[in-house]
Amino acid sequence: MARSWLMKSEPNDYAYGDLERDGRTAWDGVRNYQARNFLRDEARPGDRVLFYHSNVQPPGVVGVAEVASEPYPDPAQFDPDSKYFDPKATEAEPRWFVVDLVPVRELPRTVTLAEIKADPALSEMLLVRRGNRLSVMPIADAEADRIVQRAERPADGS
DNA sequence: GCCAACGTTGGC
DNA sequence: GCCAACGTTGGC
Numbered sequence: 112m113a114r115s116w117l118m119k120s121e122p123n124d125y126a127y128g129d130l131e132r133d134g135r136t137a138w139d140g141v142r143n144y145q146a147r148n149f150l151r152d153e154a155r156p157g158d159r160v161l162f163y164h165s166n167v168q169p170p171g172v173v174g175v176a177e178v179a180s181e182p183y184p185d186p187a188q189f190d191p192d193s194k195y196f197d198p199k200a201t202e203a204e205p206r207w208f209v210v211d212l213v214p215v216r217e218l219p220r221t222v223t224l225a226e227i228k229a230d231p232a233l234s235e236m237l238l239v240r241r242g243n244r245l246s247v248m249p250i251a252d253a254e255a256d257r258i259v260q261r262a263e264r265p266a267d268g269s
Numbered sequence: 270g271c272c273a274a275c276g277t278t279g280g281c
Numbered sequence: 282g283c284c285a286a287c288g289t290t291g292g293c
Binding site: 143144145241242243244 | 273274275276
């Protein structure tokens with residue numbers, strides 16, 4: 112059964128618009144073991160992804176994407192010229208995994224982090240837990256639904 | 270630019 | 282295996 116995820120990207124690095132331009136991309140460069148485990152062990156084709164822009168004003172969810180492949184080893188870990196190169200990774204024993212993403216749609220407006228924090232229905236999200244820095248995190252389908260629905264309404268509406 | 274909160278590294 | 286030092290994330 113398809114599930115929902117939230118994935119963070121700095122738009123200076125890779126923005127939702129870049130995904131629309133590319134049509135498909137490997138979600139590479141995840142170098143955190145907890146996030147890696149989510150990708151490798153739980154992400155499956157058809158899963159819904161809320162695309163979050165971090166390190167930008169305002170931070171928030173800007174679009175919806177979909178997992179479009181099974182997990183596979185991150186090619187960047189084997190590439191000495193990549194900033195994601197990992198000398199300890201081997202083809203036989205890869206450490207890092209990716210899934211491909213395809214764009215679904217840009218949201219009508221950004222659902223900001225501040226707005227998510229202010230919504231009691233979203234207070235259980237990992238995203239708003241203190242100190243959380245995961246770049247890939249699971250979210251409840253109902254939470255994903257609510258964020259997408261919020262984007263259909265003005266920011267001051269509830 | 271600051272800095273809190275984490276994760277990782279490496280000496281011992 | 283402990284833990285101090287260091288690096289990174291990411292909101293503000």
